Amino acid sequence: MTARDPIGSKPDGPRITVEVPVLRVGAGSSDYEGLGRFADSLRKPQGLHMTLLHVGILDDLAADITAWTKGLSTPEKTLPEIASWLTELPVLQGFLGKSDKLIPLGGGRLRGLHVEVPQEVHDYQALLVQGLHVLLDELGLDNIEDFILSSPALGYRSPRWLPHIAVGRARSRHEPAMEIAPVAIEFGDSRIRNREALPLP
Template sequence: MQALPRITVEVPVLGVGNGGSDYEALGNHVNALRRVQGLHLTLLHIGILPDLAQEVADWTKGMTSTDAAIRGTVSWLQALPVLEGFAGSAERLIVLGGGSVAGLEIDVPPEVHDYRVFLVRGLHNLLDELLVDDVDDFILGSRALGFRSPRWIPHVAVGRPQTRDKGPRQIPPLTVEFGESQIRNGRFLPAVDGP
């Protein structure tokens, strides 16, 4: 049986530096360097939709059904405005995921931070409409949403760290070009009728 896909709001990486060699140079610091195609910056992680819907149903003691939670979440995601493409910059590699992921820490324009705040507020409003009380507690405790920290660090995961050193590593500055925001695995969202 195929695993259900994770749903995120993200921006795809269109290019790094002045070409392939700039990105490939990261292989001096990172094991299993990922291909540029497929790299992305996650703006909001929703997780596996049925898992989130079940958490909502459990939290609300059935006042919100899993079907209602799925319909509400899909409608909200599909109504999100698109964030236009932008350029960011990276000057260091950081270690994430408990030490298993190396990422480019990205300095992004203010409008990207504003869009991230918009997404988090929208998630709060969605959960409120789904009758979730203590929304902050729900978000921090949700395994589906996977919030690890209230502070968002814009990053692009590029591979595995070469060393156990958890500290950031300086790299030559790189410009990173991003495309428009999109819903990752959006094609797997179920069809919903209206809000």
Template sequence: MLPPPRVTIEVPLLSLGDGPAAFEALGSYVDALRRPRGLHMTLLHVGILEDFAADVAAWTKGFTSKDSALERTASWLRGLPVLEGFTASAQRLLVLGGGRVSGLEVEAPQAVRDFQLSLVVALHGLLDDLAVDNIDDFILSSPALGYRSPHWVPHVAVGRPKTRRDRTIEIEPLALEFGASRIRNEWALDGVELTP
């Protein structure tokens, strides 16, 4: 049985550098190079919806029920604005996720950073509507959200570091083209029953 899907707001990476060879060259810096087709940059991680709703219900001591949190979160996700596609660049590889992930550090345009911040502000609004107090504490402690730091590092995970030491590797500058933002695993919202 497959694990429940994690829901994120992301932008797909449509092209990198001059083509497949530019991506394959990253294999000299990382192990287990990912397939290009699924590469993306996460703008906001929500996690498994059922787990997120359970976190809200537990935090509010049942004042907001799990079912209500689930329905309202699904509706909120469907109503989020869409970021149009954009170009960016990368010239460094970072070690992320406690040393488990190697990612291209994306030099994202200010408009993209502003959009990501607007998603965080919108998440605060959702949590306020769900009667969550101490919202920043909730965001950093919710297992579903999985945030370790309030600071967003724009990146595209490309593989596993050859070494787990925290370090940055300078690479040849790469042009990146991203598509419009989308809800990853949006189909998971289809199973959420909305109260009339």
């Protein structure tokens, strides 16, 4: 599932995601820095990552769930359950991917590398989404697919996951996808961003 890329506004709390860190783009730093020809404000290499599942700000997600269930599932109940589910997720081992295309993200405000990843990465991401469905069902939600696509906290634009790495700002809102020289990308093990912000399960 593809989440909206937050731009401009500061979140009211840490965003929780399941992601894989980028360890290396191409043969070295010069390969990544070369992308500066196509994007402004290139992100620092050590901060690059690929999101597998966007969970969002937990307090906002709990509020969305409370509203959807008309108060039956309260934050006191949902937050520990969400935290427990996240911390018990299996770890996806590091892997290699590749990219030969820059694509628009965030409504055209960002540029990102479209990444080809092994099938096991798609399978793991599908497992995350399936697990999210089960979790929401256990929390008393109905029409779960509708909830996922309409929850402002989750912030999904599309039910289809597009493997990508945001690398910088687009120079204009109308820049199309662009072919680039192929680069190999090394990813580390999956992790929970802002794990320390999770409530105790």
